[in-house]
Amino acid sequence: MRAFFAIIGHPVAHSLSPCFQQAAFDACEIDAAYIPLDLDPARAEDTLFFLKDLAISGFNVTLPFKELAYRKVDHVYGIASKIRSVNTVVAREGLWEGYNTDVPGFKKAYSRFLEKTGYGSGNFIVLGAGGSARAVLEALSSMDVPQIKVVNRSSDRVRVLLEELSRERQISMNSLEDLKSSLDGKDWHVINTLSRNAFPVRGEFPPLEPLDETKVASVFDLSYEREGDTECVSWARRKGIPSSDGLSMLLFQGALSFEIWTGKSAPVRKMAEAMAKALPERKDLPGQFSD
Ligand SMILES: NC(=O)c1ccc[n+]([C@@H]2O[C@H](COP(=O)([O-])OP(=O)(O)OC[C@H]3O[C@@H](n4cnc5c(N)ncnc54)[C@H](OP(=O)(O)O)[C@@H]3O)[C@@H](O)[C@H]2O)c1
Structure with a gap:
């Protein structure tokens, strides 16, 4: 059966995660669909558990639900328990495991940015x-x-x-x-x-x-x-x-989420290319992400 992944948030329509996560699944020949799900904050707790009934394989969490996700998953791992914020959930044997990839994603993007600016x-x-x-x-x-x-x-x-x-x-x-x-x-x-x-x-x-x-x-x-x-x-x-927006962090935290869901190395270059394709005006992508 085709695996089902999502990003949940409110609003979520502007998110680029669906485009580059789908590109990652396709590049690794994993039969999976990744979709955006805009949850009504007033009913988010109930809707979250409906996702469990739908046998979702994993999902990203964006604002304003990261603290809710921290409270609602069955187990919290790593840095997520320290900062009480979950942005990546994986379902294993009917239980939800919560992680936070924003911390390492930010660290990687920010240290590169500071290196480039020389500060x-x-x-x-x-x-x-x-x-x-x-x-x-x-x-x-x-x-x-x-x-x-x-x-x-x-x-x-x-x-x-x-x-x-x-x-x-x-x-x-x-x-x-x-x-x-x-x-x-x-x-x-x-x-x-x-x-x-x-x-x-x-x-x-x-x-x-x-x-x-x-x-x-x-x-x-x-x-x-x-x-x-x-x-x-x-x-x-x-x-x-000198300045930067959050696209590099988005890519790096997303690549780490992909690795948690699949156990495979994320095809970061393919993900960056998909992002660049969705943002034709941004000529600096994907060069910005290469090593
Ligand atoms: N690039 C990436 O990978 C990445 C990763 C994570 C987050 N983000 C971005 O970071 C942003 C914040 O995400 P989050 O998860 O931290 O959200 P959050 O937990 O909902 O926090 C939102 C923050 O914005 C403030 N805020 C909201 N509306 C405001 C208003 N009208 N006036 C003044 N302050 C206001 C809130 O202040 P109060 O406490 O006073 O409400 C709070 O400090 C989002 O745009 C998200 O897309 C990007």
Whole structure:
């Protein structure tokens, strides 16, 4: 029987995962279909278990369901249990196993980005406190980072996150106004994990606008657009600051999900080609992903 995989989220229509995951299954001659499933957040718990009845083989989880997936899987493995966020589920003998590939996917994409920009040191500003911010903070914890400032709309969410993750690290909660006055020195690396609807007015970028751009060394945005730049990347370009969107992270975390589902090496080049085909305007792909 044809295996069935999916990405669940809300919204999920813009996701590129279906195109490159399907390309990976096809390249490895695995008889599988990978589809996007937009779940109503109000009924997501029930719908999730309906997927179990449908004998789904595995799925990716995107916003806003990573914390729900963490609570609902039967077993949680590796870094997912530490950051309480699951983005990859595999069904084995009727039980769901939860993993997190955002952490290693981000690490790989971000270290390549920093290498290319030539910035090996500095401090970090993380915008957001959701599931992907947890992944980013965990990834940064393995780097020798002097200071991390987290900024989010809801301060309660940051407080919980700091309680769970900060331990001995120099992570602090900041308002956007604080950032204006409290950035000492240069070489601040900004990592945006806010969802796309945090930027309601295209062409403006409220979360970065108050910053003194001369102190910002780089901008890495986990989000991506199918056409054009994200708001963060566009802000950085205007200011002449090195930047990247989240396509490389998307590819690397997706390749790791594929390996968890199939036990095979992911055909990363084929996946990158499929992504590039879906984004004809992006001439920098797939060269961006090659070793
Ligand atoms: N490239 C990749 O591979 C990759 C991987 C993971 C995630 N992502 C992207 O990262 C983004 C966040 O994902 P997530 O899983 O972390 O989502 P999440 O858990 O739902 O967190 C969303 C974050 O955005 C903030 N936010 C949402 N709406 C806002 C608004 N109207 N105004 C201000 N802040 C707002 C939330 O703040 P509050 O806490 O105040 O609600 C929270 O900090 C998404 O765009 C996702 O596609 C990309």
